[in-house]
Amino acid sequence: MKNEQDKYKRIQINDNDYLIIARSEEIFEGKGRQFFFGDEHDMQLAVFRVKGTLYCVNNICPHRHQDQIHNGIIDDLNIVCPVHYWTYNLQTGQNINQKQGVKSLSSYEIFESDGLVYLEDPKIDLPKWRTNKLETR
Ligand code: FES
Numbered sequence: 138m139k140n141e142q143d144k145y146k147r148i149q150i151n152d153n154d155y156l157i158i159a160r161s162e163e164i165f166e167g168k169g170r171q172f173f174f175g176d177e178h179d180m181q182l183a184v185f186r187v188k189g190t191l192y193c194v195n196n197i198c199p200h201r202h203q204d205q206i207h208n209g210i211i212d213d214l215n216i217v218c219p220v221h222y223w224t225y226n227l228q229t230g231q232n233i234n235q236k237q238g239v240k241s242l243s244s245y246e247i248f249e250s251d252g253l254v255y256l257e258d259p260k261i262d263l264p265k266w267r268t269n270k271l272e273t274r
Contacts, residue, residue: 145157155256156259157255158184158255159172159254160253161249161253162252163254164185164186164254166186166189167186168186169183169208169216170184172184172256175261179261180259181195182259183195183196184256185216187211187227192228192244192247193245193246194216194225194242200223200237200238201221205219206225206242211227214227222237229241229244
């Protein structure tokens with residue numbers, strides 16, 4: 138299967154790699170969108186536009202590994218996982234309620250220019266339990 142990361146145009150800016158993942162009008166205000174990268178199901182991110190600004194975090198909730206962050210509830214600059222309501226900051230991915238747990242989402246640089254959405258070439262960490270499974274194949 139073709140690596141899905143290859144479907145996005147790759148460009149370099151100041152020695153950093155970025156992927157052009159969408160046109161600006163494809164990311165709607167207040168609604169998450171799921172993007173896949175690579176062959177593994179777990180390599181997916183969630184992109185949001187909140188008050189006009191784009192944010193990108195891992196789409197897999199570290200609580201029970203549900204790929205539902207893109208369907209989360211936006212609360213100011215936080216995203217609430219719709220499954221058990223763990224809450225993360227959209228800018229940093231940090232879990233904002235340490236009583237829920239200490240695991241956080243990874244966050245990724247994202248911006249738009251000339252009507253296109255640029256995302257830092259994501260190095261997506263698979264959860265440990267998935268990595269172990271891959272190594273035993
Ligand atoms: S899977 Fe997200 S809070 Fe439980």
